[in-house]
Amino acid sequence: MLFFLILIPDLNNFEHTVFVHVIDQCSQDSKLVVAIIDDILSRLKVYDNSIQQACIRCDNAGCYHSAYTALSMPALSEKCGIAIRRMDFADPQGGRGSSDRYAAIMKSHVRRYLNEKHDVTNAEQFVEACLSYGGVKTVNVVEYISVNDECTESIDQAANIFECPEEACISSFVKYGNLLRHLAIGNHRHIPEKVTLMDTAKKMFHTRLSNADNKRVISLSSNDVVLDSNNCDQVPELTVGWALPVTRPPVRFTNKQKxxxxxxxxxxxxxxxxxxxxTVVSEMQNAKSSQGKFIFDIKEWLTTSQVRGYFSRIRSIITQKNAQFSSSTSSSNSVCAESEQEEGQDLDEDASAEESLKDDVAVNEAIERITFITETNQMVERASKEKRPLSSIQNEQKTQKRSTSTQSQKYS
Ligand SMILES: [Zn+2]
Known part of the structure; x- marks a missing residue:
């Protein structure tokens, strides 16, 4: 916040000075404006005791243009000993005031300081930046160490007797019972330490590094790019239809993938x-054999839509088979129907991809495996018909998060 003043100690001798008030955190309202005017007038009176009158010019922001500010002027005049004769407001669209001009100068000064790898994140550092290299000419920087905070802190110290014995915890309480409850819960409050940008960057770098070895690094194949250093102007010719969408050939899954x-x-x-x-795709990419080698090569990785298409094909085959069996309404049927509904929208998306894969050999082989799946279905059906205690079923559902480490040993 800037205030620009012109002092007239003598009609032939103009002098001007700028005050910059830097406050860490506050709401910019009329109370603040009054406090700052009070501070400036007091300082001026100390600077030159002969000053008797003052005129104030502000822009049309709500904090200046309010009854609270205007009505405080008589009291301020009395307090500081300088009569405030006028209070003018800049016309709307009247251009920028002289304070804004100085604000621009200060900002560029701070930006230069920032470019020298200094941090400017709070009021203290801002003041430091303003005063760097001798500061800006005729600018006084005033830092407020937040008067409000001082008040509340002293109140807190007076009112709250019981402080938490936990190290670095800042909680304190009026009642002993509250302290006991706080200790029992253990929800300690800590003041966050000041973290510089460099620290944050280092932490991020460390976490990225520590997570890096879990993922496989894909190197760019340099074979595709052949650059002739002698012939930089040479532009490879484009074939006709290079911008058309590429039609992908139908992919056949390997036995390992299936x-x-x-x-x-x-x-x-x-x-x-x-x-x-x-999940299946990510498991596939990270699955390791018992020797610690990756089971699937990068070329063998499948995309999400491929996996989804494969699953939906198997599922549709199962439902067809089940319809042929036309057994009594079983639980397995309902399971399949539900999952069909869930994946309905996915099927629409992958309809085209599925079409291209329809004549895939995998389908035929999947049909052969249906016998096994239908058997398991019937097992599930039988199990559900038997009256099992609910707890056992729930326990089964809880143990669904499994690692593939046991399964992966079969590959290798
Ligand atoms: Zn505590």
Missing amino acids: KFLDEKFNDGILHGRFWKPE
Whole structure:
């Protein structure tokens, strides 16, 4: 916040000075404006005791243009010994005031300080920045160490007797019972330490580094790019239709991939909760054999839509089979129907992808495996018909989070 003043000690001798009030945290309201005017007038009176009158010019912001500010002027005049004769407001659209001009100068001064790798995050550092290199000419910087905070702190110290014995905890209480409750809960309050940007950057760098070895690093293949250093002007010619969407050839899944996906699917059926394709993809990318090697090569990774399409194909085949069996309304049917509804919108998205894969050999092989799946379905059905205690079923559902480490040993 800036206040720009022109002093006229002598008609032939103009002098001007600028006050910058830097406050850490406060609401910019009329009370603050009155406090700052009070401070400036008091300082001026100390500077030159002969000053008797003052005129104030502000812009049209609500904090200046309010009854509270205007009505405080007589009291201020009396207190400081300088009569405030006028209070003018800048016309709307009247251009920027002289204070704004100085604000721009101060900002550029601070920005230069910032560019020298200094932090300017609070009032103290801002004042430091303003005063760097001798400061700006005719500018006085006043830092307020937040008067409000001092008041509340002293009140707190007076009122709150019982302080938390925990180290670095700032809680204190009026009643002993509250302290006991605080200690029992253990919800200690700590003042956050000042963290510089450099510290934050280092922490981020460390976390990225520590997480890095879990992921495989994909190196850019330099084979694709052949640059002739002697012939930089040469631009590779584009073939006709280079911007058209590329039609992908139908992908055939390897046995390893199918086995992995089937296991995930059967696992979902057995436990009544299906694996999400996204999870399957990430499991696939991170699955390691017992020797610590990755099971799947990068070329063997599948996309989410591929996994989803594969699952939905198996599922539709199962429902068809179940319809053929036309057994009594079983629980397994209802499970399949539900999952069909859940994945309905996904099927629409992947309809085209599915079409291209429809003649995939995988489908035929999946049909062969149906016998196994239907058997397991019937097992589930039988199990559900038997009256089991609810707790046992719940326990089963709780143990659904499994790691693939046990399964992965089968690959290697
Ligand atoms: Zn505490």
